Amino acid sequence: MALPDLITEIPGPRSRALAARLRRYESRNVTFLADDWPIFWERAEGVNVWDSDGNRFLDLTAAFGVSSLGHTAPDLRDALTGQAQVLMHAMGDVHPTELKAELCARLSAITFERWGAGQGKVILGNSGFEAIEAALKTSLLRTGKRGVLAFSGGYHGLGFGALTATGLPFFREPFRAQLADFAAFAPYPCEREQIEAVLREREIGCVLVEPVQGRGGCVVPPRDFLPMLREVCDSHGILLVLDEVYTGFNRTGALFACEHSGVVPDLICLGKALTGGFPLSACVGRAAVMDAWPLSSGEALHTSTFLGNPLGCAMALASIERHGRPEIAQLVRERGARLAAALRLAGEVRGMGLMLGLESTTERAIGAVKRALRDGVLLLADGPESDVLSFSPPFGVADLEIDFVAGKLAAWLS
Ligand SMILES: Cc1ncc(COP(=O)(O)O)c(C=O)c1O
Numbered sequence: 001m002a003l004p005d006l007i008t009e010i011p012g013p014r015s016r017a018l019a020a021r022l023r024r025y026e027s028r029n030v031t032f033l034a035d036d037w038p039i040f041w042e043r044a045e046g047v048n049v050w051d052s053d054g055n056r057f058l059d060l061t062a063a064f065g066v067s068s069l070g071h072t073a074p075d076l077r078d079a080l081t082g083q084a085q086v087l088m089h090a091m092g093d094v095h096p097t098e099l100k101a102e103l104c105a106r107l108s109a110i111t112f113e114r115w116g117a118g119q120g121k122v123i124l125g126n127s128g129f130e131a132i133e134a135a136l137k138t139s140l141l142r143t144g145k146r147g148v149l150a151f152s153g154g155y156h157g158l159g160f161g162a163l164t165a166t167g168l169p170f171f172r173e174p175f176r177a178q179l180a181d182f183a184a185f186a187p188y189p190c191e192r193e194q195i196e197a198v199l200r201e202r203e204i205g206c207v208l209v210e211p212v213q214g215r216g217g218c219v220v221p222p223r224d225f226l227p228m229l230r231e232v233c234d235s236h237g238i239l240l241v242l243d244e245v246y247t248g249f250n251r252t253g254a255l256f257a258c259e260h261s262g263v264v265p266d267l268i269c270l271g272k273a274l275t276g277g278f279p280l281s282a283c284v285g286r287a288a289v290m291d292a293w294p295l296s297s298g299e300a301l302h303t304s305t306f307l308g309n310p311l312g313c314a315m316a317l318a319s320i321e322r323h324g325r326p327e328i329a330q331l332v333r334e335r336g337a338r339l340a341a342a343l344r345l346a347g348e349v350r351g352m353g354l355m356l357g358l359e360s361t362t363e364r365a366i367g368a369v370k371r372a373l374r375d376g377v378l379l380l381a382d383g384p385e386s387d388v389l390s391f392s393p394p395f396g397v398a399d400l401e402i403d404f405v406a407g408k409l410a411a412w413l414s
Contacts, residue, residue, distance in 0.1 A: 001046050001398050004376020005056040012053025015040045036370055044071030047394045047401060049378060058401055059378040060393045065214070065246050065355070068273040069322055070394045076276045079318035083311050092124070092307030093300040099313035100124070103282075106320050107270075110255065111284050115264045121290035124308045125281040128245035128271030129157025132208070134283035135241045135267045136161050137302055142292035143238060145205030149198055151188035153216030153384055156208065156243055165208050168215065168384055188213055189221035195232050206239035206266075207232070211257035214246035217383030218350050218357030218390055226263040239266040239289065245281065246355070249273035249323045251392065253333040253353030260352070276319045280312030332395050339391060342406035346413060350388070354395060357388040360413060365389045368412035375408055389413075 011019070018040045019033050031038065039051040047070065049057045062068055069076065083099075090097045104122040112120035123134040140146055150156070150165040157163070158171060165183045166172060172179060184202045186194050188209075198204065207229055213219040226242075233240040242265040247257035251273065254260050258268070266289050271281035293301070306312075322328060336353040343349045348359040360368070365381040368389050372379045382390040393401075 001396065001401065002048060002056065003401065003404050004058050006376050007055055008053045010055065010374045010376070011036065011039050012051065012055060014052040018052060037373070039373065046070040046072075047397050055376065057373075057376050057378050058404070060391050060397070060405065061378050061380050062273075062392050062394045064272065065251060065392045066272045066275075066277055067394055068249060068251060068354075069276050069319065069328075070396050071277075073276055073322075075318045075322060076315050079314040080278065080311055083314035087310050089306070090308070090310055092305070092309070093296075093303040096308050097310045097313065099310050099317065100308035103308070103313045103316050103320075106317060107282055107284050110320060110324060111268055112264070112286055114255075115259075117264045117286060119287045120284045121287050122285075123283045123290075123302065125271075125283065126279045126304060126306055126309075127157060127159075128269065128281050129159040129162035130304070131245065131269035131271055131281035131283040132156045132165070132241075132243060133159055133161035134302060135206070135208070135269055135285070136165070138267060138283065138285055138290060138292060139206035139239050139241065142289050143205035145203045145238070146182045147202045147204040148183045149195065149202075149204045149207045150183050150185055151190075151209055151213075152185050153188050153213050153219060154185075154208070154210055154243075155213070155215035156210075157245075170384070188216065188219060189225045192228050192232060195229070199232070199236055199238075204236075204238055206241045208241045208243060210243045211247050211260075212252060212352055212355060214355065214390075215382055217388040218355060220350055220352055223261055226258060226261045230263045230265075233266075241265060241267045241269065243269050245269055245271040249319070250329050250332050250395070251353055251355045252351075253336055254329055255323060257352070273323070274319060275312050275315040278309075278312040278315045279306075280309065280316055282316075328395065335393075335395060335397055338399065339393070339397065339402050342402050343391065343409070345406060346409040351391075354391070354393060354397075356391040357382060358391070358409075358413075360387055360389055362387045364413050368409075371412040372408070375412070377405060377408070 042052045049059045108120035152167040154167040248270045267285040332353045350357045362385045382388045
């Protein structure tokens, strides 16, 4: 763990050369390329990232919330490299591995079984959006109803199914012509009457919601919001699907964010920190809900080539082992309180645990992200207007690093 150490101007010559190469060969909408952006990552450890020019950065993003246990966490790395020696790929839905069986059992144990709600059953996927799409299909099979009630500002990923339920127009508009119309949107958060009004108008099979909106700008709903949704779902016989792709695995100071309000969902979607660095996601559901899927007759209805990849399963098992220790949640609450106190010196702070946002304006937040990079700190802006400076560091972020950032914030936001 260490503060930034910059030996070239940012971006350095190597990063600029690599940007020129990417500009030539990558589709132009993917990586944002400008004179002052990006740097190219070469290696990382703990809270630090080194770029191709040898500069050391302080990462306050945990790379989209994935590297919660720190970059290149030794136990996750050992799980990956150990597995890579013996088997890198199997036949996920045909001839799988012991690791897949073990991971499904562990996912059940840490969710529904831990919540006293019986056994859970799992559909594994690769990206977070695939876990959402598995949940949407499960909901249709279970309820027979095609409608999904989602929320404005919600982000569930960009595959067509998940995008249909994503409440950020920026991502939807260019593809509107190919989007289905199964989603209805309510404000986030909202009152029970607003949900009931949608349910009167539309035939809804599930409510899809983030317990704390991440990309939507680190929005924490009132404490009674999830319990209210649970009650509404129960009274209408529809499913509550929690998208904990971002909030899961201690990010908010509890293993899962729904635990803050004691709400047990019907389906929960997980990704990001599930493995700490391998593209693997999971949709976990109450066994009775998941059993809406017909028994496989030899051809799975929902699968993919890399489903249950053994490298990802090995990392997920190591990650779950660490995340299950109560001291991790405790660390997040303590580090989160420390970081929030530091951020409050610069403005209004929202969020929970180590999922924090500093309210700003679009211009200031984007300016701050760029200035921070020049000072060796990796940050991102969230919110529908990119007006929230977001902080989701690895859990091991130290006082020294928090103080360093606190000392710079005013200048970054000016
Ligand atoms: C809450 C939430 N759901 C789903 C996703 C989509 O995950 P992925 O980008 O892995 O498809 C994200 C990604 O940021 C997310 O934050």
